[in-house]
Amino acid sequence: MPIGLLIADDHALIREGLRKILSIEPRINVLGEATNGQQAVDFCLQNPVDIVLMDINMPVLSGLEACRIIKEKKPEIGIIALTIHDQEEYLFEMIKYGISGYVLKDVHPDRLIETILGVANGQSFIPPSLTARVLAELSRLSSSALPDKKQRTLTEREMEVLQLVARGKSNKEIAQTLYISEKTVKNHLTNIFQKIGVSDRTQAALFAIKEKIVVL
Numbered sequence: 001m002p003i004g005l006l007i008a009d010d011h012a013l014i015r016e017g018l019r020k021i022l023s024i025e026p027r028i029n030v031l032g033e034a035t036n037g038q039q040a041v042d043f044c045l046q047n048p049v050d051i052v053l054m055d056i057n058m059p060v061l062s063g064l065e066a067c068r069i070i071k072e073k074k075p076e077i078g079i080i081a082l083t084i085h086d087q088e089e090y091l092f093e094m095i096k097y098g099i100s101g102y103v104l105k106d107v108h109p110d111r112l113i114e115t116i117l118g119v120a121n122g123q124s125f126i127p128p129s130l131t132a133r134v135l136a137e138l139s140r141l142s143s144s145a146l147p148d149k150k151q152r153t154l155t156e157r158e159m160e161v162l163q164l165v166a167r168g169k170s171n172k173e174i175a176q177t178l179y180i181s182e183k184t185v186k187n188h189l190t191n192i193f194q195k196i197g198v199s200d201r202t203q204a205a206l207f208a209i210k211e212k213i214v215v216l
Helices: 012-023 037-046 063-073 088-097 109-120 128-142 156-166 171-178 182-196 201-210
Strands: 003-008 028-034 051-055 078-083 101-104
Touching: 003 012, 003 037, 003 109, 012 028, 012 109, 028 037, 028 109, 037 051, 037 063, 051 063, 051 109, 063 078, 063 088, 078 088, 078 109, 101 109, 156 171, 156 182, 156 201, 171 182, 182 201
Parallel strands: 003 028, 003 051, 051 078, 078 101
Antiparallel strands: none
């Protein structure tokens, strides 16, 4: 079944260009377009959206605020930040609100499609040039928010899943590695997130690195 995608950008030419690029990929179905953050929120609440390409700077409601609301109400939706700004402060804000990917508007079409497909498969995409700074910032932001160790009792299988998540593996890849179903992987992830007090894969990966569950 194709990935249901929403394009959220206040520039008509950008939206048209993205739609043309993505229309050639049979695994992606552009469900609609939004010209501001509020439209993006409303569309996501009323339609079966899997992924949002979200411009950061939009009128009425910013991409940042739209991201926060969407992730609160429909956390299963993957959000990819789309911006002309190669500035890490935007990235830090979006990560705090739960984005799964970050691409510049001049990204190569193949890379954009790869990112969309990857996020739909449970992966996260952060620019390599910003990875070290992102981990440092997330570590600072979450240093006082980690739960007590008594609440972190993970089973051996959950530890294996968490280690693979921290290495950037998708649910499908984890399932293949551990010889289990993708549904079982999702169940493990739900339990892991609850036990360690996080809400997404990026935070879980950070936890694994901080606790030396995995060394990258």
